[in-house]
Amino acid sequence: MKKAYITTSIAYVNSSPHIGHALEVVQTDALARFYRLQNYDTYFLSGTDENAIKNVEAAEKEKIPVQKFVDKNSRLFFNLKHSLNLSFDQFIQTTILKHKNNSQKLWKLCNKDIYKKKYKGLYCTGCETFYKDKVFKNNICPEHNKKLEIVEEENYFFALSKYTQKLKKIYENNFIKVYPEYRKKEALTYINKGLEDFSASRPKKRTKGWGIPVPNDNSQTIYVWFDALANYITALDFSNQGTLFKKYWLNNNNKIHVIGKNITKFHLIYWPAMLLSAKLPLPSKIYVHGFITMSGKKISKTLGNVINPNDLVKKYGTDAVRYYLLREIPSLNDGNYSNKRMHEIYVSDLANELGNLVLRITNIAEQDKINIKKRKIKNIYCGEEIKLFENFNFNKILENIWNNIKKINKSIDEFAPWKKSRDQRKEFIQKTLLQINTIGVKLQPFLPNTAEKIIKATEGDIKKIKALFPKK
Numbered sequence: 001m002k003k004a005y006i007t008t009s010i011a012y013v014n015s016s017p018h019i020g021h022a023l024e025v026v027q028t029d030a031l032a033r034f035y036r037l038q039n040y041d042t043y044f045l046s047g048t049d050e051n052a053i054k055n056v057e058a059a060e061k062e063k064i065p066v067q068k069f070v071d072k073n074s075r076l077f078f079n080l081k082h083s084l085n086l087s088f089d090q091f092i093q094t095t096i097l098k099h100k101n102n103s104q105k106l107w108k109l110c111n112k113d114i115y116k117k118k119y120k121g122l123y124c125t126g127c128e129t130f131y132k133d134k135v136f137k138n139n140i141c142p143e144h145n146k147k148l149e150i151v152e153e154e155n156y157f158f159a160l161s162k163y164t165q166k167l168k169k170i171y172e173n174n175f176i177k178v179y180p181e182y183r184k185k186e187a188l189t190y191i192n193k194g195l196e197d198f199s200a201s202r203p204k205k206r207t208k209g210w211g212i213p214v215p216n217d218n219s220q221t222i223y224v225w226f227d228a229l230a231n232y233i234t235a236l237d238f239s240n241q242g243t244l245f246k247k248y249w250l251n252n253n254n255k256i257h258v259i260g261k262n263i264t265k266f267h268l269i270y271w272p273a274m275l276l277s278a279k280l281p282l283p284s285k286i287y288v289h290g291f292i293t294m295s296g297k298k299i300s301k302t303l304g305n306v307i308n309p310n311d312l313v314k315k316y317g318t319d320a321v322r323y324y325l326l327r328e329i330p331s332l333n334d335g336n337y338s339n340k341r342m343h344e345i346y347v348s349d350l351a352n353e354l355g356n357l358v359l360r361i362t363n364i365a366e367q368d369k370i371n372i373k374k375r376k377i378k379n380i381y382c383g384e385e386i387k388l389f390e391n392f393n394f395n396k397i398l399e400n401i402w403n404n405i406k407k408i409n410k411s412i413d414e415f416a417p418w419k420k421s422r423d424q425r426k427e428f429i430q431k432t433l434l435q436i437n438t439i440g441v442k443l444q445p446f447l448p449n450t451a452e453k454i455i456k457a458t459e460g461d462i463k464k465i466k467a468l469f470p471k472k
Helices: 019-037 053-062 066-078 097-109 160-172 181-192 224-229 243-250 261-277 309-316 318-328 339-367 383-390 394-415 422-442 448-457
Strands: 003-008 041-049 090-093 114-124 129-131 149-158 177-179 201-203 217-222 255-260 285-289 292-294
Touching: 003 019, 003 243, 019 041, 019 255, 019 285, 019 292, 019 309, 019 318, 041 066, 041 243, 053 066, 066 090, 097 217, 097 224, 149 201, 149 217, 149 261, 160 181, 160 261, 177 181, 181 261, 217 224, 224 261, 255 261, 261 285, 309 318, 309 339, 318 339, 318 394, 318 448, 339 394, 339 422, 339 448, 383 394, 394 422, 422 448
Parallel strands: 003 041, 003 255, 041 090, 177 285, 255 285
Antiparallel strands: 114 129, 114 149, 201 217
């Protein structure tokens, strides 16, 4: 059986989730559901990144123990499973013992490329990374609007520079496929400028004892990005050569990471180098999505313009929020969110074009006592649609589905079945029900609840369906 291992990046838990987090998990969920419909043995992983210094600082502000703080916020991210109808198979927290033990195992496997030295540099706690002088204007991180700190300490370093040529070969030969293509070119540009070794640990004193201890050196904790990236295999229990690890990492050529554009360096450079060092297989594909903006500005906790996805779900429902994120936000680029547009597409696309279509046809079909034999569609998607999925073009797939919905609505208006006798319209109604059923099948990765209602409403003895998207 064909396999697919699909992961989101893991979210920092220094605050609650916002709509940007919702974008990534919904995109990844749609991809996982697609692979399941294609009869792939699919394993979907998500989780939270809990060993960052910023979590310590946030917990101190709330005056609660760090573990209690990260557990509380991690639960908020896990609960998106219910509010956004996510189908992940595992949700990993990086403070659990399994992750700690597996991360230390990965460190040991990379030990030949790890050495200790003193270092002085500019550091952004928000990014959890060092930067060179004058990379940013006035040395202020634009992501977090915070001045870089001067940090001087003795850390362990990972010999990233050693893997310059191997990483170059990986991307030049597409051993890891990157979507969109220009993100691969960005990685190659970064590699060609010359890679520098990165600090793979932090002094325990600076992390205030929070984090995973470096093996055989309790004075240091493993750098949060080193342990965070490891989650993709620690979740599979790689240190014990667990069943999941063998199945989905060692013996699988379809390992997919879905990440945001702000963390490409870590996933396209650091992570493959760490795997090469540990002599472990590389991921197969990396999809890099953009940001959600509001009035041209990135939505972020730092800027204070966050939108809670749960609030949108309460107002519009799960599938309406999923639809906006998958249709209105270009899958691999930035896209804008506005409350006005959310309301517009709810009314036009969902309530009117889709909801009204199903409502009026099932109403007539019930009057006519029509029965549609249940069918199993073997090839749900055509070749072009499969290619769009594999290229992460969700918005294009939904655009095509909605074009079909508009055509069906137009054909109904032109035929005007309400003006025809039962015998005159029977064949037309049966044909239209089958077309709507197909739409329901194709909507399964995107709007799973709505898709299920449509499929059920267009099979067997047809009954008038309740409004899929009640008017707001």
